[in-house]
Amino acid sequence: MGFREIERLYLGGISVILDAREEINLGSEINIAQDEGAETVGCGPLLQALSTSSMPLRQQVFEYVRSHGHAARADITEALSISPGTATTLTAELIASGHLREIESANRESGRGRPRVALEVVPEAAYVIGIKLAFNRHTAVLADFAGNVIADVSIASSDQRRSVAQVVQETSDLIEALLKTSGKSWHEIKAIGIGLPGLVEHETGTVVWSPLLQSGAEELSQALTAHFSVPLLLDNDANMLTLAELWFGEGRSISDFAVVTVESGVGMGLVLRNQLYRGAHGMGLELGHTKVQLDGALCKCGQRGCLEAYLADYALIREAATALGSAYDPAQGPEDILASLYEQAKSGHQAAETIFRRASRYLSLALSNVVQLFDPELIILSGERMQYDYLYADEVMTAMDAMILNEGRKSCQVKVNAWDGLVWARGATALALSSITASLISHAKAA
C-alpha cells in the first residue's frame, strides 16, 4: 500500500508535488511511506549516519540497520567508517542481546556461491504505543521495534475542553482497546508516545497549555505517569506529524524541511540537520498563533489575530452557518460541516467559495513566512485536511511565491501528503521508539 503521485506543477520558483495516499484498512498493517509498487524498507531518518552523531557506536549500527530495513556487515562497515572487526563485534553483541538477527540476503552475487548474510531488526524485541489526543477523535497505534504497525484504534472523543482526570481515563480506554485489538499485553509495551495540541515541554513532559484541557494542564504528565507504569513521552502534536515525515515519510532523506498542517489548529514542525527542532525551551513552533492581523479575529487561545483564527477548521465552520443558510446542519460534526461547505464551494456557491479563498490566502502568507524565516529545502503540507485541494490550489502557491523575496533565492519545494488519520499516532511511535532504543541498546552488551 502506498501513495501515488498525481500531479506536478511548477510555479515560478516553487514546485508543487501532490501525492494522494490510498485509503488504509483499519486494523491491518500499514506501510505509509513508500512509493507505489516499492516495498517499505526500514524506518527512521536515512541521513542519520551522515550527521555528526554523539550516539554510541552500537546504537549507530542498530539505527543503520533499522533505517535500511536490512544491511550486510560490509555495508555497515562502509557507511559508519568502522573496521570490519568492530562491525563484527558490535553486530554479534546486538544479535546476542536479541535486537538484531541474521537473514539470508536476496542479494546473491552473480547468482552463485553462498548467499550474502544480512542483518535485520528483531521486530518482536519491543513494542511501543503511539497516541494522538484530539478534539472529536483519539487515535492510537501499536508498533514493533522495526516500526511496523501491528494494530490501530480510533475512538470518538468530546469536542469540549475536559479535566485532566478525563484525559487520563480516555487515554486508558484507548490503550485497553488497542491491546485488545493487537492481542498484546501491558508487559510487552516498553514506551508510550503521546501527542496533543498545545504547548508541551518535551524534555520534562510538562504540558504548559492545551486547548483540550480545562485547567491544570501541568498536572497531566504526572497523572498519566502515575496511571501507567510505562515510560511516557509527551510532545506537541505537530511535532508528532513531523516525526512521522522524518521516520516514515518524505523527510527520511531530507536534512532540512518544514511540515505545516491545517486541521482543528494550524501546526508546524521543523527538521534542521536531520533532527526535530524543538526550540530552546522544548516548546516547538506555534505557527498557528503567529499574528497575521492586529486586533483581528478571536483565536481559541484567547488572543486576537492569530493565523489559526483565519485558517483552522473552526475558523471556516464559524462562518459556515451564514454561508450555507438552510444547507447548514448544526447537528453535523465539524468534519461533516467542513465537507458540506467544501461541496458547496465546489458547486459554485459564492459565499462558501469566499470562505475557502480567504483561508487559502492566509495559508499563502504563512508559507511565505516559513520560507523567509527558515529557508527549508521542502515544505510538506501534511495531515488529513489535504484532501481539500483549496489548500494547495494554484492561487495559493502563486500568492506564496509573490510574497517571497525571490531575488537569487533557491526554490523551496512544496509537497502535499494527504495521509490517513493514523499519521499523528504513527509519529508518536517514532518518539517512543527513539526513546527506548537508546536505553535498550546501551544495555545490549551486558545482555
Ligand SMILES: [Zn+2]
Ligand atoms: Zn492563537
